[in-house]
Amino acid sequence: MNEPASNPLALIAELTHRCPLHCVYCSNPLELQSRTSELTTEIWSRVFKEAAEAGVLQADFTGGEPLARPDIVDLVRAARSAGLYVNLITSGLPLDQAKLAALVQAGLDHVQLSFQGAREEIANEISGTKSHAQKLRVLDWLRHHRVAVTLNFVIHRRNIDQLEEMLTLAEASCATRIEFANVQYYGWAFANRENLLPTREQLDHSVEFLKREQERLKGKIRIEFVVPDYYAKFPKPCMGGWGRKLMLITPSGDALPCHAAQVIPGLSFENVKDRSLREIWEHSAAFQKFRGEDWMQQPCKTCDRRELDFGGCRCQALLLAGDAAATDPVCSLAPLRPKVDAILAAVNTAPSVQIFAEPSWLYRPNPA
Amino acid sequence: MPPELSSRPRLAPGCRLGENNQQRVLLMPERVLRLNGPSLEIVERCDGKHTVHQIILDLQKIYSKAAAQKVEQDILGYLALLQKERALDFIPANATGA
Numbered sequence: 240m241n242e243p244a245s246n247p248l249a250l251i252a253e254l255t256h257r258c259p260l261h262c263v264y265c266s267n268p269l270e271l272q273s274r275t276s277e278l279t280t281e282i283w284s285r286v287f288k289e290a291a292e293a294g295v296l297q298a299d300f301t302g303g304e305p306l307a308r309p310d311i312v313d314l315v316r317a318a319r320s321a322g323l324y325v326n327l328i329t330s331g332l333p334l335d336q337a338k339l340a341a342l343v344q345a346g347l348d349h350v351q352l353s354f355q356g357a358r359e360e361i362a363n364e365i366s367g368t369k370s371h372a373q374k375l376r377v378l379d380w381l382r383h384h385r386v387a388v389t390l391n392f393v394i395h396r397r398n399i400d401q402l403e404e405m406l407t408l409a410e411a412s413c414a415t416r417i418e419f420a421n422v423q424y425y426g427w428a429f430a431n432r433e434n435l436l437p438t439r440e441q442l443d444h445s446v447e448f449l450k451r452e453q454e455r456l457k458g459k460i461r462i463e464f465v466v467p468d469y470y471a472k473f474p475k476p477c478m479g480g481w482g483r484k485l486m487l488i489t490p491s492g493d494a495l496p497c498h499a500a501q502v503i504p505g506l507s508f509e510n511v512k513d514r515s516l517r518e519i520w521e522h523s524a525a526f527q528k529f530r531g532e533d534w535m536q537q538p539c540k541t542c543d544r545r546e547l548d549f550g551g552c553r554c555q556a557l558l559l560a561g562d563a564a565a566t567d568p569v570c571s572l573a574p575l576r577p578k579v580d581a582i583l584a585a586v587n588t589a590p591s592v593q594i595f596a597e598p599s600w601l602y603r604p605n606p607a
Numbered sequence: 608m609p610p611e612l613s614s615r616p617r618l619a620p621g622c623r624l625g626e627n628n629q630q631r632v633l634l635m636p637e638r639v640l641r642l643n644g645p646s647l648e649i650v651e652r653c654d655g656k657h658t659v660h661q662i663i664l665d666l667q668k669i670y671s672k673a674a675a676q677k678v679e680q681d682i683l684g685y686l687a688l689l690q691k692e693r694a695l696d697f698i699p700a701n702a703t704g705a
Binding site: 458463 | 619620621622623625626627628632634635636637639690691692693
């Protein structure tokens, strides 16, 4: 049952959990995988071939910091020669001009450079390290290469009022695409949520600003905006639906239907060292678990929107409702929406001195 | 703003043709567009050499049964869509490629 309706379209390759940054909203799990458990170059190369054969078109190299892998140039070459479109999602920290040229030469298609803000101070605070100046250098080097460049700003309460400065930075660069992605609350971000959630006033203001700028920059820069789904009326179609479009491989080779799937109790994950990607996609119990509609509860089960948002995010359901098969509590139709409303009320009614005070962060450490 | 007829469209950095299960596609950042018939004919000519005008003439020849005016409108509409996706750069008539 629950045979996949289609093949996977993108492979998210979490090459390592090692990272020079310590961002307080990192999407990696709280339990980070060690360097010694990481897949070899050979296994990743086989995985890329299997992915292309299974119909995957794009590979997203992420981490941790993918450049922490000494074999990153070989991995780009392997993915590209397997026929994949290669995205590199990076902090830009362990990069120099020679390495960048080698990556482009090896077939890199697209660089997503992450920024923690437009101002050095807040950017360094969020990443827990001095990183901003190097990012600006990398952005300048990228001008000389034929790759697509996206600037990825992760947005939250402490920097959402600086979108105009971020846009100015982007407009002066060679980027053709900007992502203003509000933090989503899993892993480290969930742990730091009280200090990250923007206020409704901040959010409304930012949406209005970005709509205007999208129109102004049409045809020049594509602006993508992700709102924090706690403020949404309906949940996001997380991962385009469980086991419908995306596959994530962890540094040690576990195949997951999404970034945070390991928080769901009772799921076991197959490893690419043991089985082919196609076998895992088609038959693995973890991918089957929330595929299709059989698992759905009310109100999802009979909801007109179930084919649009697939019941929202399973991990968020687990984190907020304690049940991964529940309707995503951010949905306005969910029985547990009052829980989300209470979280929002706490942010929106607290005195602003408290809301905008210097927070004490839980920083993501580096794995062994 | 519709593209200038004398400009030469070229796929933007990080945008290229690909193939999957005999389906030609346009690969670009975080997006994939399926290309069939006319859309493929258009994208294949976005090489920085053909002008928009030449692309229109070529396709009017290939699709000679369709009304020439309709073919032109469809092409301009499709180029505008690709521009909105930020998949094209338009080299002005007086520029020297690069």
